[in-house]
Amino acid sequence: MTKKRIAIDMDDVMAAAGKKILHTYNTIIGTNFKDHHFQGKAYYDVLKEEHYHVVREEIFKPGFFRTLEVMPDAVEVIKKLHERFDIFIVSAATEFPNSLKEKIEWLEEHFPFISWKNIVLCGDKSIISADYLIDDHEKNLSTFKGKTLMFDAIHNQKIEGYQRFKSWREIDTFFDGE
Amino acid sequence: MTKKRIAIDMDDVMAAAGKKILHTYNTIIGTNFKDHHFQGKAYYDVLKEEHYHVVREEIFKPGFFRTLEVMPDAVEVIKKLHERFDIFIVSAATEFPNSLKEKIEWLEEHFPFISWKNIVLCGDKSIISADYLIDDHEKNLSTFKGKTLMFDAIHNQKIEGYQRFKSWREIDTFFDGE
Structure with a gap:
């Protein structure tokens, strides 16, 4: 399957x-x-x-994205999901050309189990087809045709109508039921 | 519409x-x-x-993709298609991290009417959802759910089962009928 x-x-x-x-x-x-x-x-x-x-x-400027901290529990949960699902990393990054290589390197460092084949650096995410989308921006979630998971962020506190996840642990629990 | x-x-x-x-x-x-x-x-x-x-x-190595020649008539035809269609540039580029910024710069130089929002740098193209895909590789065309246009290339001469286009002029004519 x-x-x-x-x-x-x-x-x-x-x-x-x-x-x-x-x-x-x-x-x-x-x-x-x-x-x-x-x-x-x-x-x-x-x-x-x-x-x-x-x-x-x-x-x-070069370097900004390369040194970002990993969100708590992201590595453990995504590694676990990687066993049962096809994981695609989809980043709206083409606005920041210096970030592109850095984002690949960042993923290689922190998520070495993600292949380059499964990385998508884009602008408008409405071109993406998948079963689930985990994102913090309504503009990305609103055009998505599969199931949407809104990752809680300061900027999206007033957005309603999406299932909201405050941590990777909550996402882990959600996918245990999928 | x-x-x-x-x-x-x-x-x-x-x-x-x-x-x-x-x-x-x-x-x-x-x-x-x-x-x-x-x-x-x-x-x-x-x-x-x-x-x-x-x-x-x-x-x-850095520089390889930045200086590629534009394919004949590509600018004129894509500019024309851009008026009637949403154009997304989709390149399997994440295997070559040095190419990413160069590909954006190359597009900015030769196709300045294409926004960063409409550029997708990825690996596996089966994640892309669109109505048409113009590509020279069967691996990309075979998983695509919309209409496929195979761009003629030396390496794909033996591939059958796809409508083949030998030039951007032929693609122009095809879309006149769409």
Whole structure:
């Protein structure tokens, strides 16, 4: 029997991107923003436009994505899911050309069991066909035709209508029933 | 009405990769291979294993993909199709991490009307969902659920069962009827 496919987003699902962006803000701009300042908001809703551009420039620089922390329990749970499902990593990354190679290297370091064949670096994720999508952005979940799992994030607190998962442990439990 | 989607492969469909690989062979190994030596064969069927590895190393080096020639009429025809269809560029590129940024830059140079949102760099293309796929490899066409267009290439001469297109002009004519 063919294995079912799970497409998994990288930033803020596998890799702690938001945490580093927040740290970058505070370091560069000299602010002391905490997570709760961004609750239910995109980063640019909180920052002044001139600051947004400074931070955005930082994200475009080489190295930004290569050193992101792995989200808690992501390695263990994805490794377990990998035994029963076809795992595809699907990252909206083509906006950041410097991130592309770094994302592959990051995956090779932390998720060496994921083949290059199962990595997708794209922009608009509506072109992806799979049975499940784990993602923190509504724009990606809303066009997906399979089952959607919203990974809880500061910015998506106000989004309703999706099954929400606060941790990889919760995702593990969900797939035990699939 | 939503536009129909065309997924288009890069190497040997938009970009003359095979031509450069052949040139690389002949330059490095001191051979004088012509196109017809590779008819209906993958490159590694023709070369000795030790040569295959030398050439493969060359393809992995930075710069290889950045300078590929554009296939004849590709710009004009894709620009025209772009008006009536959603164009997605889908390249099996994650095997070659150095190629990723180069492929984005190459597209920006030659196809500036293609947004980063519509670029997909992946491995296994069976995860792609679109209405049409233009590709030179049977492995990509065989798992595709929409209409398939096989772009004629030296290596695919023996493959049957797909509508074959020898040029971008022929593809242009096909889509005039869609």
